[in-house]
Amino acid sequence: PPGPYGLPVIGYLLSAAGFSDGSEQQKFKQKYGDIASVQLGSDLQIWLNSADLIKEAFVNNASEFSHRPYSLFRQSFKFQDDIISIPFDDEWKKSKKFLATILKNCGFGSGSLDVKVLSETDALIFRLEKQQKVAGDEGISLDEPLRWIAANLICQIIHSNHYEEDDPELKQLLAMSKGLFTFDLTKTMLMEALPYWLARRIFRSDINEISNRPLGLRNFLRKKITEHEATRTPGEPRDFIDAYLDEKAGPNLNYTKLIDNCIMFLPDSLDTLPLAIEWLVLYVARFPHIQTILHKELDDIVGRAREPQLKDKAKLNYLEACMLETYRLANIFPGLIPHTVRRNVWLAGYTIPRGASIHGNTIAINLDPNVFPNPLEFRPERHLDANGNFKPSEHVIPFGVGPRSCPGQPLSNVEIFLVASKLFQKLQFNFPLNQ
Numbered sequence: 001p002p003g004p005y006g007l008p009v010i011g012y013l014l015s016a017a018g019f020s021d022g023s024e025q026q027k028f029k030q031k032y033g034d035i036a037s038v039q040l041g042s043d044l045q046i047w048l049n050s051a052d053l054i055k056e057a058f059v060n061n062a063s064e065f066s067h068r069p070y071s072l073f074r075q076s077f078k079f080q081d082d083i084i085s086i087p088f089d090d091e092w093k094k095s096k097k098f099l100a101t102i103l104k105n106c107g108f109g110s111g112s113l114d115v116k117v118l119s120e121t122d123a124l125i126f127r128l129e130k131q132q133k134v135a136g137d138e139g140i141s142l143d144e145p146l147r148w149i150a151a152n153l154i155c156q157i158i159h160s161n162h163y164e165e166d167d168p169e170l171k172q173l174l175a176m177s178k179g180l181f182t183f184d185l186t187k188t189m190l191m192e193a194l195p196y197w198l199a200r201r202i203f204r205s206d207i208n209e210i211s212n213r214p215l216g217l218r219n220f221l222r223k224k225i226t227e228h229e230a231t232r233t234p235g236e237p238r239d240f241i242d243a244y245l246d247e248k249a250g251p252n253l254n255y256t257k258l259i260d261n262c263i264m265f266l267p268d269s270l271d272t273l274p275l276a277i278e279w280l281v282l283y284v285a286r287f288p289h290i291q292t293i294l295h296k297e298l299d300d301i302v303g304r305a306r307e308p309q310l311k312d313k314a315k316l317n318y319l320e321a322c323m324l325e326t327y328r329l330a331n332i333f334p335g336l337i338p339h340t341v342r343r344n345v346w347l348a349g350y351t352i353p354r355g356a357s358i359h360g361n362t363i364a365i366n367l368d369p370n371v372f373p374n375p376l377e378f379r380p381e382r383h384l385d386a387n388g389n390f391k392p393s394e395h396v397i398p399f400g401v402g403p404r405s406c407p408g409q410p411l412s413n414v415e416i417f418l419v420a421s422k423l424f425q426k427l428q429f430n431f432p433l434n435q
């Protein structure tokens with residue numbers, strides 16, 4: 001595929017810094033159309049710059065395009081057969097189906113989850129109001145309170161624990177998972193771009209630091225598993241750990257795999273998901289006319305006397321539109337997680353070489369002025385039809401598409417919708433004075 005020329009050996013590596021703010025990725029679409037390639041050292045990156053082409057690869061040709069490329073960064077964590085890294089084969093299919101089923105039984109997409117989310121949101125509102133009284137005009141940060149509610153929900157699903165605001169165990173868990181998968185983007189690109197032996201030398205101390213990151217979480221989860229083994233009733237799972245133990249009990253039970261798969265749920269649950277809610281609140285607070293429309297819609301459909309429910313979702317068109325617009329403009333998960341092919345494959349008239357890393361260019365797609373006029377404006381109306389009904393966009397794909405897409409999407413959709421509808425039903429958000 002076409003792409004920028006680079007220098008011998010290092011390719012386009014000197015421009016790696018431009019990837020962190022998305023400016024390079026946007027240029028790929030403008031200059032080369034739906035598909036572009038860029039050589040970063042030894043890493044050949046293919047950028048798919050339209051949602052249609054991403055679907056062509058990850059959905060229509062899923063059997064070829066659903067592998068994960070080798071990544072020194074991910075390998076540094078020393079996870080064992082975790083769901084994100086394992087290749088797309090029969091083993092992966094079995095694991096993903098198994099995880100999806102037990103997650104569903106533990107709350108994802110089931111009625112009991114709504115009750116938990118609503119009661120956690122009550123506690124969140126109480127906490128925000130309390131903090132606001134103390135802070136006055138200074139304003140408060142949403143970051144920690146939103147991570148706290150998200151942690152309570154995922155912990156109930158994984159190991160049935162519910163925490164109060166100041167619980168030291170919760171604080172410890174949040175501290176251990178904060179930034180678990182965060183790393184300087186330019187360094188990550190260099191790590192993946194340099195030949196393996198050289199990258200291992202240059203980044204030795206970073207690799208050691210990364211491999212130590214999950215140790216605290218592993219110990220924490222090991223303790224939870226031991227407690228579960230002592231108290232569980234086989235066949236009556238209370239949560240993810242019980243369900244896993246039920247399914248895999250026996251001499252072949254691999255505790256490290258169980259622990260690592262629990263850890264895989266944490267970064268998106270504790271970082272990505274609260275971030276989406278936080279951006280939504282910030283955009284709505286920034287534009288008072290949008291907040292007024294949102295409050296009116298909630299008053300008309302739900303009223304003040306009862307809780308919002310999942311069945312209201314179909315009627316809360318404006319809220320749905322605000323959520324989608326947030327995914328688009330805030331670019332909640334830029335670039336998806338890279339995929340690869342295991343042999344040379346044709347796509348859009350080009351050969352995609354075996355081992356290339358394949359990226360969904362959601363940054364360029366979300367800001368494409370031909371699809372979203374005035375793309376930098378937060379305009380929920382663009383996702384409504386002439387009758388004011390919510391119109392999902394085929395171009396906004398924050399959870400990815402195809403078999404490798406996010407298994408947390410059902411949980412995220414329920415959680416974000418219920419938390420947001422209740423927050424906007426009960427509260428008015430404004431920016432602090434002079435900010």
Ligand code: HEM
Nearest residue numbers: 084265268269273333336337398399400404405406408412
């Ligand atoms: C707003 C919230 C979230 C967003 C935007 C999001 C987005 C994504 C994206 C873009 C991918 C990669 C798709 C691809 O490779 O093409 C992904 C994968 C994944 N997500 Fe999420 N996610 C969210 C929440 C969650 C939650 C709450 C969980 C767990 C409880 C979760 C667990 C995972 C896992 C395990 C994978 C790897 C799947 C695989 O490799 O087969 N995500 N997510």
